[in-house]
Structure formats: C-alpha cells, structure tokens
Amino acid sequence: MLKGSDSLHEECGVFGVYGCKDAARLTFLGLYSLQHRGQESAGIVSWDGAHLCVVKNEGLVSEVFTQDNISYLKGNSAIGHVRYSTTGSNNPNNIQPLYAKTSKGNFALAHNGNLTNAASLFQKFKSSGALFQSTVDSEVILHLISQSSKAELMEVLKDALAKIQGAFSLVILGKDCLVVARDTYGFRPLVLGQLDGGHVVSSESCAFDLMGAKYLREVKPGEIIIFSKDGIQSDQIPVSTRLGMCIFELVYFSRPDSLIFGEDVYAVRKEFGRILAKEHPVEADLVMAIPDSGNSAALGYSEASGIPFEFGMTRNHYIGRTFIQPQQKIRDLGVKIKLNPIKTLLAGKRVIVVDDSLVRGTTARQRVTAIRRAGAKEVHLRISSPPITHPCHFGIDTPKQEKLIAHQKSLAEIRRYVDADTLGYLSLEGMLSVVKKYKSSEYCQGCFTGKYPLKVKNKGKFSLETGKIKLYAEKD
Numbered sequence: 001m002l003k004g005s006d007s008l009h010e011e012c013g014v015f016g017v018y019g020c021k022d023a024a025r026l027t028f029l030g031l032y033s034l035q036h037r038g039q040e041s042a043g044i045v046s047w048d049g050a051h052l053c054v055v056k057n058e059g060l061v062s063e064v065f066t067q068d069n070i071s072y073l074k075g076n077s078a079i080g081h082v083r084y085s086t087t088g089s090n091n092p093n094n095i096q097p098l099y100a101k102t103s104k105g106n107f108a109l110a111h112n113g114n115l116t117n118a119a120s121l122f123q124k125f126k127s128s129g130a131l132f133q134s135t136v137d138s139e140v141i142l143h144l145i146s147q148s149s150k151a152e153l154m155e156v157l158k159d160a161l162a163k164i165q166g167a168f169s170l171v172i173l174g175k176d177c178l179v180v181a182r183d184t185y186g187f188r189p190l191v192l193g194q195l196d197g198g199h200v201v202s203s204e205s206c207a208f209d210l211m212g213a214k215y216l217r218e219v220k221p222g223e224i225i226i227f228s229k230d231g232i233q234s235d236q237i238p239v240s241t242r243l244g245m246c247i248f249e250l251v252y253f254s255r256p257d258s259l260i261f262g263e264d265v266y267a268v269r270k271e272f273g274r275i276l277a278k279e280h281p282v283e284a285d286l287v288m289a290i291p292d293s294g295n296s297a298a299l300g301y302s303e304a305s306g307i308p309f310e311f312g313m314t315r316n317h318y319i320g321r322t323f324i325q326p327q328q329k330i331r332d333l334g335v336k337i338k339l340n341p342i343k344t345l346l347a348g349k350r351v352i353v354v355d356d357s358l359v360r361g362t363t364a365r366q367r368v369t370a371i372r373r374a375g376a377k378e379v380h381l382r383i384s385s386p387p388i389t390h391p392c393h394f395g396i397d398t399p400k401q402e403k404l405i406a407h408q409k410s411l412a413e414i415r416r417y418v419d420a421d422t423l424g425y426l427s428l429e430g431m432l433s434v435v436k437k438y439k440s441s442e443y444c445q446g447c448f449t450g451k452y453p454l455k456v457k458n459k460g461k462f463s464l465e466t467g468k469i470k471l472y473a474e475k476d
C-alpha cells in the first residue's frame with residue numbers, strides 16, 4: 001500500500017527459521033510470500049553462531065535484499081519482517097527486526113500487531129531513564145525483557161509478555177534460540193511448520209508452500225515457544241482473556257492460498273460470496289470481481305446465483321511503485337493504468353460487481369464509473385463483508401472514523417455515492433456463519449460493530465514520538 005494513500009493499509013508480516021541450513025535465504029523467500037502484508041520496509045536478522053547479523057532497509061523485499069547482502073546473513077536460524085507502519089513514523093530506526101543488547105543477552109525482534117498500552121509503558125521506562133532507539137511500540141517489549149527480575153528465558157518472556165496488552169505475533173532471535181509468541185486474544189495469525197528437521201514460523205502458511213515446508217499448526221493464542229539446542233519448550237502467557245481473532249484477516253488481509261485461524265481463506269471468501277448471493281440476489285447477465293480483492297467472493301456469488309462469472313477488467317501487473325504517487329491527479333491515472341474494463345464484454349450488460357470491502361468508498365466509485373463508461377447497462381455492487389463503521393486499534397491502519405463511508409452515510413447514500421443501481425453488503429451473521437474452527441464470538445469484529453475484545457478508553461492513535469497517550473486500552 002502506498003504512503004499517503006487514502007485507503008486502509010496492510011499491517012506487517014513476520015517469519016522465523018530455526019535449525020535449517022541457509023536460514024536467511026528461507027526467510028527471504030518467506031518474506032516474499034508475505035509482501036502483501038507490508039511494502040514499506042523489510043529486514044532479516046540471522047544468528048551465525050557468534051553474532052546476530054542484520055540487513056534491513058526501506059523498500060520491497062526484492063529491493064532490500066541482494067545475493068551479496070543475503071550471503072552475509074549466515075547461520076541456521078533467522079527472523080524477518082515486512083512492515084507497513086501502523087505506529088511510529090517512517091524512520092529508519094523503526095525498520096524491523098529491532099535489535100537490542102539487553103541484560104538477558106542480545107535479541108532481535110519482529111512484531112505484527114499493535115500494543116494498546118505501549119504509550120504508558122514508554123512513559124514509565126522513559127521517566128526511569130531508559131533510552132529508546134525507535135518510535136515503534138514493539139521496542140517496549142525489549143525493555144520489558146531487559147528489566148525482568150526473572151532469570152530463566154521462559155520465565156523472563158512470561159513476565160514481559162504478561163505486561164503488554166493488545167495484538168502481537170512475535171518472533172525473537174537470540175543466541176542459539178528462536179522465540180515465537182502470540183497474544184492471548186490471537187488477534188493476528190501465526191503458524192508453525194517443519195522443514196528439513198528444523199522449524200519455520202510465519203504470519204501465513206502461504207510462505208511454507210514456497211519452500212516446501214510442512215504446515216504443523218497455529219501458534220496457540222497466548223503460547224510462547226522457545227526453540228533451542230535443548231529442544232522445544234512451550235508455555236502460556238499467564239493472563240486470561242477472551243479470544244479475539246481478527247475476522248478482517250479472512251475478509252481481506254491474508255492471501256487466499258493461506259490457512260488462517262484453521263480456515264482455508266479461499267474457501268471462506270468463496271462461501272462469503274455464496275451467502276452474499278442468497279442475501280442480495282439480483283437479475284443480471286454476468287458477475288465480475290474487482291481484481292484481486294473480490295475474486296474469490298465473486299466466484300462464490302456466481303456459483304450460488306448461476307449467473308456466469310467473467311473477467312470484466314484486465315489488470316496491468318507491471319506498474320512500478322515509483323509511478324504511483326500520492327497526489328490525487330496522478331493517483332487517478334494510476335488507477336486507470338492498473339485496471340481496464342473489457343468494453344466488448346460489458347457493453348449493454350447488466351453487471352454484478354463484487355469486492356471484499358468498502359472503506360472510504362473511493363475504489364468502488366472509481367470502478368463502477370469505469371464499468372459504466374465501458375457501456376454496462378446496470379451495475380449492481382455487492383460487498384462480501386458488512387459495513388466498516390469503526391476503526392481498528394489492533395494493527396490495521398484504518399482511517400479516522402469520520403472517513404469511513406459506512407459511518408458517514410446511510411446505505412442509500414452510499415449507493416448513490418458509488419453510483420451503483422443497487423448495493424448489497426454481506427450481513428454480520430452471514431459472514432460469521434462461515435467460520436468453523438473457532439466460535440464466531442471468538443473473533444474480533446470491532447471494525448464492523450465497534451465492540452472490541454479490549455475496552456478502548458480514549459479513541460485515536462498514540463504516538464511514541466510525542467509520548468502523548470491518545471489511545472489507552474485495558475482488559476475487560
């Protein structure tokens with residue numbers, strides 16, 4: 001996602017390897033598969049048997065790593081991170097993995113998620129004289145590790161991680177050990193795999209496919225795992241909370257070829273489309289998707305309605321990032337270059353267009369306009385998730401609530417704004433009926449309902465730059 005862009009932004013992706021030859025190269029491949037989760041910066045840290053070796057920079061995975069700098073990252077264990085900033089400014093010190101020499105040893109850390117009590121912890125550490133290198137919430141975890149009164153690593157981690165609140169899927173690399181941990185709500189995904197006698201851990205399972213790793217299981221909510229030469233040790237963060245996995249991972253974030261929260265993302269999205277077709281039927285000549293976000297749901301809609309699926313728009317996959325600028329005029333041009341409707345297919349047709357979500361409504365409005373210009377007689381917009389009415393406080397950079405179209409406008413007003421003949425959203429009940437492994441009440445649905453698994457006292461974002469607490473959340 002682009003800096004300065006108007007829509008929501010992806011969060012981060014983390015990857016880790018323990019006990020596999022060429023761990024950094026595997027991590028590089030893993031980050032390639034997780035690139036959709038963050039395009040601002042990328043980094044890998046490896047343990048070469050004596051040191052933690054670091055390569056990180058702004059840019060895409062393919063831009064940051066070269067044959068040369070990856071060969072510097074020796075060793076059989078490594079961690080990696082791709083980032084879109086959800087806290088902290090775009091500052092080189094914020095590029096993860098973070099690295100610190102703590103009282104418990106040297107550690108590198110990569111984090112996906114947002115901590116909701118980082119600002120108050122930051123204030124506390126700062127007033128006791130602690131130095132901070134970055135302005136990301138993740139750095140407080142390294143301070144908590146360093147200041148823990150416990151001695152043994154698992155006890156240190158239990159002590160430190162019990163003090164943070166909010167969302168975290170973590171990989172931490174130390175001397176001869178890899179630590180993996182997930183918050184007790186399970187907000188963000190984290191999965192374990194096996195490769196060549198070693199282990200891999202990833203935000204999403206799609207990364208395992210690329211390197212031929214075997215999917216083992218999810219890291220359990222609240223679980224801490226330490227891989228070391230002494231074997232594998234697993235324990236729980238000693239805090240009890242309800243579960244709160246992010247349903248939006250299934251709607252949009254995760255790749256369709258991943259297994260997330262024990263669900264097959266592609267199948268879930270297709271089922272969303274099937275239910276959407278039952279909830280909002282309409283007579284039409286064809287069903288098409290807004291590529292790629294609407295693809296799976298559009299197929300489901302087509303199957304359930306019996307209306308043929310067509311590729312109504314062609315996507316140009318070769319637009320360099322440099323071309324896409326934040327300025328509105330150039331961005332509009334970027335939109336046209338990216339997707340072009342097929343006029344001969346759409347002219348005179350009644351078209352059902354499916355996308356996964358409406359945030360500000362900008363994308364849908366542009367696409368519906370383009371489809372009309374291509375000659376479509378009717379355009380029926382179908383959205384395979386409920387209206388987004390509230391911001392996310394747990395790792396997704398949503399715009400302010402006032403900018404969310406479903407917060408601002410009624411259904412009829414949204415339909416008029418996007419210029420569709422009809423508009424239908426998937427119902428909350430319809431969406432939740434699809435998930436099977438966990439109960440629907442075990443998902444965070446905050447962006448659709450405003451009810452979060454954590455009480456959010458002061459809405460908004462916190463900034464570690466100013467140390468001002470603009471957001472503070474605590475457990476129920």
Ligand code: AMP
Binds near residue numbers: 358363
């Ligand atoms: P908007 O144009 O603001 O209504 O954004 C909705 C479009 O952005 C849809 O096509 C979604 O697939 C896509 N989208 C939804 N969530 C995100 C996100 N977090 N980051 C980037 N794009 C998103």
